Amino acid sequence: MNDLKLLVKAPAKINLSLDVLGKREDGYHEVEMIMTTIDLSDHLELSELRENEIKIVSQNRFVPDDQRNLAYQAARLLKERYGIRQGVEIAIDKVIPVAAGLAGGSSDAAATLRGLNKLWNLGLSLDELAELGAEIGSDVSFCVYGGTALAKGRGEKITKLPAPPNCWVILAKPSIGVSTAEIYKQLDLNQFVHPDINGMIEAIRGQDFQKICRLAGNVLESVTLKAYPQVAHIKTQMKRFGADLALMSGSGPTVFGLVQYDSRLQRIYNGLRGFCGQVFTVRLIGEREQS
């Protein structure tokens, strides 16, 4: 039987910069990334259950409905850490493509942490939720805060940044999924040029759209573009159709384009729709939402 319900939004992220500094002893890589949230969101409905269980409901067949789901792991972590005996049903209306490089699962986990903090009156701060999030996955801490940030360490050390200048974001995802672990594993640290992260921070602070486009870079492209030539093709076409920037997000395979003026949007969208599985046109969110 259901009692209280809460709706929570879980927005996707893109990486404006993604640099890898080296491999760590724990098997992870030391990264420096600039991440920003975009207006493409999953919607979660959290409902109290009388039974002491975590139930995942989703219509999307690629979303696991058991402990493999990152939202499940978030609920279990809070239950164990704070001795919660109540159950919860987490209904996930999946909008963000799965295994796409857009942190869909991580954002669902972060939204679950934020939502259950309210539903169960835990009184945790965003910083505390972000620290818990790091136990679930490297992108979860950023997703707890949202907005725009520099992420260091294995991705969990977050420094807030201002929102980039407003623009359109075109997302193009070919119909393949990419394993993040596999891409990191194949990365050759001598095979790429490091993006200028400090320059990118300056460009964001200075609201310089052209400089942002010039300095954006993702070293994981050195692996994914070789392994999946269709991703490289999308990048080339997106630029050709008129995007100011075309870059892969995370470990891919989604490519995002930034476009400042509406006049070019339709042309790029139509061009990509011709050959690419899923195409979305959205806005940057850029600013943190209040918890």
Ligand SMILES: C[C@](O)(CO)[C@H](O)COP(=O)(O)OP(=O)(O)OC[C@H]1O[C@@H](n2ccc(N)nc2=O)[C@H](O)[C@@H]1O
């Ligand atoms: C590619 C990005 O999405 C960019 O935002 C993140 O770096 C990856 O974040 P994520 O999917 O939350 O990653 P996790 O679930 O923590 O890790 C998945 C796998 O990716 C590799 N991994 C991840 C993060 C990192 N800094 N170094 C790594 O080598 C590890 O093999 C790990 O087992």
Ligand SMILES: Nc1ncnc2c1ncn2[C@@H]1O[C@H](COP(=O)(O)OP(=O)(O)OP(=O)(O)O)[C@@H](O)[C@H]1O
């Ligand atoms: N809530 C969830 N939504 C989608 N996938 C999930 C979820 N929980 C677990 N997964 C599993 O995680 C895998 C990666 O999915 P996800 O959409 O999070 O990847 P991603 O966007 O590439 O993540 P990142 O950008 O953080 O590397 C999926 O194949 C799926 O099995």
